[in-house]
Amino acid sequence: MDAEALFRQQCTTAINEDGSANAERLMALVVETYRLQAGKKRAAEDRSRLLVKENGELKGNLVASKEDLAEQKRLFGNVLDNLPQGLSVFDSQQRLMVCNIRFRQLFGFSSEEASPSASLGSLIAKIRGNERGEKKVSRLRDAASEGGHIRHREWVMEDGRTIQSVITVLPDGSNISIHADITEDRKAAERIAYLAHHDPLTGLPNRIRLRESIDAALAGRKPDEHIALVHLNLDRFKSINNTLGVSAGDKILRQVAERIRMSAGAGNVLARLGSDEFAVLQSGRQQPWNVTALVDQIRRELSEPFFRGDKAVELSVSMGIAISPQDGTETDVLLKHAGVALSHAKSSGGNGERFFTAEMEAEIEARHALEADLRKAVEREEFELHYQPLYDLGQQRICGFEALVRWNHPTRGRVPPLEFIPLAEEVGLVVDIGRWVLRRACRDAVHWPKDIKVAVNVSAIQFTNSDLPADVAAALAEARLAACRLEIEITESVLMENLDEALPILHVLKQSGIRIAMDDFGTGYSSLSYLRRFPFDKIKIDKSFVNGIVEDREAFAIMRAIILLGDALGMRVTVEGVETAEQLALLQREACDEIQGYHISPPRPVVDVPDLLSQPPEHTSTRAS
Known part of the structure; x- marks a missing residue:
């Protein structure tokens, strides 16, 4: 039986004992009163329980807040003291509020010296160093008056370190500063600046x-x-x-x-x-x-x-x-x-x-104009080849031709090779010209008898600024000319200037069947040493040695020695610049292999080659220029 039923039973018994005639109404009133009282009691108990619960939560929150604050303070301290840079905060009166360990280490402050409330002036006075280019006192006075911006200060310490301070000045005069050791960065910057100018x-x-x-x-x-x-x-x-x-x-x-x-x-x-x-x-x-x-x-x-x-x-x-x-x-x-x-x-x-002199400048301007024309000539292929015979003294016949480039300028006329070849080498155009000469010489030679070779001069720049073996192979393949019919002539300067690069290229060319000749032999400084370094097929004696061989015994002796040297090394010898019958006769007696010069023929256009080849040997060998 619940509390209300028990209360109703008790009320009924009491009424019956009183004998009241209005028992039903009285009982209903009493029951309602009970209900009200019971409801109030339950509400009070509910409120009490709620207050107890809320009070417990409040106490818990207060305890948690205190623990959070302690944890944040500990974390802030750890972060502050483990920063790689120094940090300091000064109030509007320029008194230290907080700093980290790195700040004290950078400036050599003790914990007592850099304690809270220490003045900025007292700390600056203890710095064992000087501010770069500034007086410390003037900066100190400006600290409180200047607000809302960032300033940089730099300190050169007695131990050689450089400390940089980046100071954020707040509107109320307080400031927050970051300090860093920039010694190595500054040395690196100074080194870079030095190298930029030295x-x-x-x-x-x-x-x-x-x-x-x-x-x-x-x-x-x-x-x-x-x-x-x-x-x-x-x-x-x-x-x-x-x-x-x-x-x-x-x-x-x-x-x-x-x-x-x-x-x-x-x-x-x-x-x-x-x-x-x-x-x-x-x-x-x-x-x-x-x-x-x-x-x-x-x-x-x-x-x-x-x-x-x-x-x-x-x-x-x-x-x-x-x-x-x-x-x-x-x-x-x-x-x-x-x-x-x-x-x-x-x-x-x-x-x-x-x-x-002013005349020099005029020559330079003319040279620049010639350079511009030469670039156009390369694009338009304004060149042609002339061929000078190589005469075999043993067989008494022409055995080949040396290809010599000529430039036919549309307005200047014929430009001498000695005028444009050095310019082409200087400005880098000789690679393109040399590539054209290779292609044209091979295309011309393929129409000659198969026992007639063609010789092409190669510049030192072609060894360093181009893929010479590829250029030679392309020219031979395009013309379908046998490699054994092509002879590459190099001067000693090629080896003097590019020995390490040139020798492997020469070996590649020689292994492909191409003949290699040293041109202008004897005009350099180390001709004999180069003959030991590379097995040339031919050496060409410069014409400067030929001029006096008939009258000058010493010149003749040098010529004879070179011919004997070539024979001993298994290299053919070609003598350039033969211009007289006397020179020819003397070289025949010395068993020279080949001659080249105006006595045989000057350089001639390609259309004249068949005529030169068709001449009888005795007519060719006695021909004057």
């Missing part, structure tokens, strides 16, 4: 720094002053690298730089412009006498031998000189004119100096 091999200023020095000298030039620029280039230095090695060449270059430095003195600017190029900038009132004395001193210093171990190396130097204001008042102009003068010094044979 030559790493010699330590001399480079071309960029020289331009800056010329700019400054021209800007500060007084009316009665002259500024001289000397452009120097070592003659044939590349051969030293090839014969002695790059390491030995670098050592010699450092010695060269030191000798020029001693000659130039402290008052002049010396720079290295390239591998074997230097420049000296000289200012003064007495020009050209001062610069003349300078170049004489440089020449004397460099004329003394350089030694690599017990081996002496001798150098010569070419120099071009331009003087401001008469040769130019702008840096680019002065540099250009000194370079023009140097080009003329080298084209004159080197080992000399030239002052710039």
Whole structure:
């Protein structure tokens, strides 16, 4: 029985005992009152339970909040003290609020010195170093007055370290700073800046720094002053690298730089412009006498031998000189004119100096015009080949032809090879011209008798700036010419300048069946050593040895020695420049293999080749030019 039924039963019993006539109404009223009281009691109990529950949760939240704050504080401390950079926070009164361990380490502060409330001024006073380019006190005064921006400060410590501070100043005058050791970064930046303006091999200023020095000298030039620029280039230095090695060449270059430095003195600017190029900038009132004395001193210093171990190396130097204001008042102009003068010094044979003249500039302009025309000629194939016979003295007949390129300019007419071939080599067009010559010579030769060969000259640049074996193979395949009918002629300069690159290429060509000849034999420095390095099929004696062989016994003796040398090495010998019957007769008696020259025939167009081949041997051998 529930509480309400029990209460109803008790009420009924009481009413019956009273004997009241209105028992039903009384009982209903009593029951309703009970219900109300019971409901209030349950509500009160529910509210009580809710309050107890909420109070427990509140206490739990308070405990959790305290634990979270403690954990965040611990985490913040760990992060702060493990930052790779130093951190400090100062209030608006410039008193330390918080810092980390790295901040104290960077500046050498103890925990007591960098404790909260320490003043910025007291900390700066304890720094064992100086602020770069700034006074510490002036910066301190500005700290509170300047707000809402970022400042940079840099400290050079007594131990050589460089500390950089990046300070964020807040509008109320307080600040937050990040501090970092930038010593290695600064050294690297300084090294990069140094290398950007200096030559790493010699330590001399480079071309960029020289331009800056010329700019400054021209800007500060007084009316009665002259500024001289000397452009120097070592003659044939590349051969030293090839014969002695790059390491030995670098050592010699450092010695060269030191000798020029001693000659130039402290008052002049010396720079290295390239591998074997230097420049000296000289200012003064007495020009050209001062610069003349300078170049004489440089020449004397460099004329003394350089030694690599017990081996002496001798150098010569070419120099071009331009003087401001008469040769130019702008840096680019002065540099250009000194370079023009140097080009003329080298084209004159080197080992000399030239002052710039207006005529030189006119020649350079003409040269640039010729270069532009030459580029068009390559595109339009304005070339043709002439062929000079190679005459076999034993068989008394023509055995081949040397292909010689000719340029038929549309307005200039015939341009001499000595005028455009060196230009083509200098500007890189000789590769395209050489490739064209190979193709044309093979196409022409395929129509000749099969025992007639064709010889083609190859430039040193074709060994370094092209795939020569591929070009030769393509020319032979296109013309369907047998490889044994092609003869490649190289000068000794090919080996002197590119020995390591040239020898493998020559072996590839020879293995394919092509004959290899050394042209202009005897005009270089190490002909015999090269004959040992590579098994040439032929050596061609330069015509300079032929001129006096009839009258000059010494010239004849040299000629005979070379012919005997070729025979001993199993190499055919061709003598160039044979122009008289007397020379021909003498060479026949010495059992020379081949001759070439105007006595047989000058170079002729390809259409004349059949006529030359059809002539009787006795007529050909006695033909005069």
